[in-house]
Amino acid sequence: MDEALFLSGLLAAGIRLAAPIALAAIGETLSERAGVINVGIEGIMLVGAFVAVLFAVQSGNPWIGLACAVLAGVAMGALHAYFVVRLKVEQIVTGIAVLFLGLGLSGYGYRLTLGEAGTAVKVPGFRELDILGLADIPLVGPILFGQHALVYIAVAAALLMAYLFRATRLGVIIKAVGETPVAADAVGIDVDRVRFLCVMVAGGFAGAGGAYLSTAHLWGFVENMTAGRGFLAIACVVFARWNPMLAVLVALVFGIADAAQIRLQSIFPAVPYQFFVIVPYVVAIVSLAVGSRSSRMPAALGIPFARPR
Amino acid sequence: MTAGLRMPALAAVAFLVLMVVALILLAGADPASLAYGVVERALFTRAGLLEALLRTIPLTLMGLGIAIAFKARVFNIGMDGQLIAGSVLAVLAAPMLPSNVLGIVLFLALGFAGGAIWGGVAGVIKARFGGNEIIATIMLNYVAVQMLSWLVRGPLQEKMRIIPRSDAIDQALRLPVIFDGTRIHAGLIVAVLAVVVTALVLMRGRFGYRLAVVGSNEHAARYAGISPARMAAVVLVLSGALAGLAGAVEVAGLYGRLQEGFAPGFGIAAIAVALVARLNPLLVPVSAFGFSLLYAGLGALARNGVVPFPLINILEGTIILVFLAGSVALSRGSGRMKEAVADG
Numbered sequence: 001m002d003e004a005l006f007l008s009g010l011l012a013a014g015i016r017l018a019a020p021i022a023l024a025a026i027g028e029t030l031s032e033r034a035g036v037i038n039v040g041i042e043g044i045m046l047v048g049a050f051v052a053v054l055f056a057v058q059s060g061n062p063w064i065g066l067a068c069a070v071l072a073g074v075a076m077g078a079l080h081a082y083f084v085v086r087l088k089v090e091q092i093v094t095g096i097a098v099l100f101l102g103l104g105l106s107g108y109g110y111r112l113t114l115g116e117a118g119t120a121v122k123v124p125g126f127r128e129l130d131i132l133g134l135a136d137i138p139l140v141g142p143i144l145f146g147q148h149a150l151v152y153i154a155v156a157a158a159l160l161m162a163y164l165f166r167a168t169r170l171g172v173i174i175k176a177v178g179e180t181p182v183a184a185d186a187v188g189i190d191v192d193r194v195r196f197l198c199v200m201v202a203g204g205f206a207g208a209g210g211a212y213l214s215t216a217h218l219w220g221f222v223e224n225m226t227a228g229r230g231f232l233a234i235a236c237v238v239f240a241r242w243n244p245m246l247a248v249l250v251a252l253v254f255g256i257a258d259a260a261q262i263r264l265q266s267i268f269p270a271v272p273y274q275f276f277v278i279v280p281y282v283v284a285i286v287s288l289a290v291g292s293r294s295s296r297m298p299a300a301l302g303i304p305f306a307r308p309r
Numbered sequence: 310m311t312a313g314l315r316m317p318a319l320a321a322v323a324f325l326v327l328m329v330v331a332l333i334l335l336a337g338a339d340p341a342s343l344a345y346g347v348v349e350r351a352l353f354t355r356a357g358l359l360e361a362l363l364r365t366i367p368l369t370l371m372g373l374g375i376a377i378a379f380k381a382r383v384f385n386i387g388m389d390g391q392l393i394a395g396s397v398l399a400v401l402a403a404p405m406l407p408s409n410v411l412g413i414v415l416f417l418a419l420g421f422a423g424g425a426i427w428g429g430v431a432g433v434i435k436a437r438f439g440g441n442e443i444i445a446t447i448m449l450n451y452v453a454v455q456m457l458s459w460l461v462r463g464p465l466q467e468k469m470r471i472i473p474r475s476d477a478i479d480q481a482l483r484l485p486v487i488f489d490g491t492r493i494h495a496g497l498i499v500a501v502l503a504v505v506v507t508a509l510v511l512m513r514g515r516f517g518y519r520l521a522v523v524g525s526n527e528h529a530a531r532y533a534g535i536s537p538a539r540m541a542a543v544v545l546v547l548s549g550a551l552a553g554l555a556g557a558v559e560v561a562g563l564y565g566r567l568q569e570g571f572a573p574g575f576g577i578a579a580i581a582v583a584l585v586a587r588l589n590p591l592l593v594p595v596s597a598f599g600f601s602l603l604y605a606g607l608g609a610l611a612r613n614g615v616v617p618f619p620l621i622n623i624l625e626g627t628i629i630l631v632f633l634a635g636s637v638a639l640s641r642g643s644g645r646m647k648e649a650v651a652d653g
Contacts, residue, residue, distance in 0.1 A: 082317075087634060087637045107618075284448045285449065292438050
């Protein structure tokens with residue numbers, strides 16, 4: 001029974017920790033399917049985390065914080081898209097610039113606003129739900145019914161996106177834009193517009209992931225609080241072979257690894273805690289080695305579209 | 310093709326400049342006097358100029374590493390971790406080194422090797438398993454930071470066991486000061502040598518040619534009998550080594566011991582340095598000095614509470630984007646890498 005309780009708690013915590021990675025990964029999946037990689041989502045998540053806290057505090061409502069974080073993410077996505085889709089410059093380098101911008105904007109904004117007041121600001125954050133009062137059911141309750149609203153939203157978004165790619169005309173268009181943009185263009189699809197929109201939506205997802213970190217997982221903003229989760233999200237997309245549902249499952253693996261290392265720290269106090277903190281990163285490094293070879297990325301990923309003459 | 314992009318590119322530049330100006334105004338500072346203050350403190354005060362010159366040393370070494378990697382389109386963004394790995398290996402082995410010039414050379418060589426190993430891990434993941442080097446190098450950063458945190462609190466902590474830092478290395482292993490009355494150390498010579506060697510290798514040697522081929526067209530590289538995977542591994546080892554060398558130079562030249570966060574944000578800055586230098590090794594030191602002036606000037610103003618310091622990251626991102634947009638606005642026809650292929 002103790003083991004079952006431990007595993008149940010681990011899984012519930014793993015889901016909580018996976019949610020921000022999953023949200024960002026769902027968005028990045030869409031963007032990469034359309035042919036655009038954004039390595040700056042870590043920076044967009046940071047902006048989302050800061051904006052969510054700022055507007056949650058100002059309005060007293062975490063949902064308004066979340067909405068503003070999504071909008072900020074969309075704006076950052078639009079900046080990335082403007083450069084890589086409109087100006088057609090190098091995607092990786094632009095993404096790196098977006099990362100620096102996000103790092104700077106969130107830290108700068110925080111120090112100008114909430115950081116001035118110190119840590120005493122009370123953040124009206126999200127509470128875990130208790131769906132139908134079932135969260136207290138032993139073992140499965142906290143896992144299935146006691147998560148944050150954003151967790152359910154993330155799962156729904158992943159399902160929706162899987163359906164989008166599998167069964168809708170829009171999904172076919174997005175995939176065509178990422179796989180064979182010349183052919184897509186030939187049948188009258190505006191390749192650049194589809195890409196632009198997908199990158200913006202991806203930014204919104206990253207913003208939501210950041211908001212989750214600062215208003216659901218923790219109630220407050222800390223500079224650089226994403227701690228590599230944006231890059232873990234990119235890793236998720238690759239390991240999941242650009243499948244949104246699988247991306248969420250891979251995110252769950254990282255989340256559980258994170259939840260496990262936190263527990264292991266208290267179980268083995270004699271072992272320096274740093275050896276546990278690195279667990280999710282080591283998991284990512286090992287899975288990079290194990291899971292990369294057979295993956296086939298969207299054919300036009302990273303390549304700006306230019307109409308053949 | 311690109312002619313039609315000139316106005317949109319200039320619009321992007323205008324937007325970015327306005328954004329930075331607006332952000333500075335938001336902080337209650339005056340953009341013009343801020344810019345003047347940065348230049349004044351960095352260029353026209355002795356302390357500012359010396360601080361900038363000191364920072365130019367590691368940023369040059371690391372910028373060279375980034376230039377090598379990015380030329381091959383291998384995106385090493387884990388220089389912070391490689392820098393730590395290099396300085397850790399050097400400090401670990403320091404007690405065994407002879408107390409003379411040879412010891413200094415070995416100390417730096419160990420830094421070089423440590424960075425090479427850390428970069429090599431990402432290299433193996435990339436070359437052997439096809440794993441993305443961006444993710445690998447970033448993840449290795451976090452591992453290195455945690456390992457350093459453990460070392461300076463555990464096995465490597467000073468004998469007094471008060472502050473999380475190592476004992477000082479042997480004074481004989483320290484890089485000597487080369488200008489009396491300053492802290493400018495012999496690392497400056499190391500950096501100059503590194504610039505010359507890198508420039509020769511990249512511009513004259515076979516290796517530089519192969520690097521350029523891999524970077525411009527992987528298919529062409531394969532036809533020419535060059536393995537892009539192997540090149541990527543070699544490049545990650547080399548750029549990691551330069552970051553590790555920078556770490557050892559910082560320890561031997563400035564701090565004399567290992568501690569946490571002794572090169573804050575250098576890995577990020579090095580990317581901006583190399584990109585602004587257009588990956589040209591001869592321009593890297595110039596660019597590194599420019600960014601160092603910015604750091605020194607802005608750092609002084611931030612300490613006085615004029616603007617929050619993270620403005621530096623905003624500026625780094627903005628400068629890279631302005632350079633990207635600028636290259637679009639100035640190019641005639643086949644400017645950008647992939648577009649040239651798609652256009653042809």
